[in-house]
Amino acid sequence: MRAALLLLLALSPLALAACGGTVSPERAYEECSERARLAVRPRGTVGLGVGSGGPVGSLDVTITSDFIAGRDPNLVYDSCFRNLTGAGPTRPLIL
Template sequence: MIRMLAVSVLLSLVLTACNRPVSAERAYAQCSEQARLAERPRGSVGIGGGTGGASAAFDLTVTSDFLRGRDPYVVYDTCFRRLTGAGPTRPLIL
């Protein structure tokens, strides 16, 4: 019985910690990034050479928000509200 009570208290503390709102600055950074990726994909290409021979790298990031054509400003607003529990404190600058 005591073990069951201890487990339920610990579980409730963990779940409460997961739902804790983040700071407005952190939310701005994370949500701005999501909005930028909703506006357009991001990619990079790298080519190099050295004593070991030639090398190349390619990276492409495409989000489902971009593929669905979601408005970046709506993505930003929704993300900010989800993370902080309140509306954005700063406007989105793309």
Template sequence: MRARALLISALAVSTTLAACGPVSPRRAAEQCEERARAAQGVQGRVGVGIGSRGVSSDLELSVTSDALRGRDPYVVYDQCVRAKTGQGPIRPLAL
């Protein structure tokens, strides 16, 4: 019984560590490009539709701490990739 509990604990820890480990340079670039875009300022989405119940609308706004602090999106991208992979970006940021 004790061995089973230890095995389950070990699996949980290894799964957690794997999730926190380095990601591929390609995946890091994708994730960090998104973060850099968000650092440019307020992001938003507007939706308008017409249906059997009449007109409907939707508005969504978001702002990140990087945008509030006025951080340069290129610096955000570079630091994000380095934190995720341990190396520099594999491609330049294209906003």
């Protein structure tokens, strides 16, 4: 019984991946272009304000492993597109 449960747990990610299918080229372009942009430089926002409770602030920074590893944004885009669609990019990357 335990072996069957372990086998089921080991195979479930494969089954879920098979159900996911691919995304449209338009959606892949959007997602992969964003990922390539984040490979070029981190992105962040800073917010400052004053409310009834006094001063408020916020900070949001996004740093990807692609940026840290110094990956070429064009290769990030190409690899991402192929993973999402199963085919090569239909449009060139525009940063």
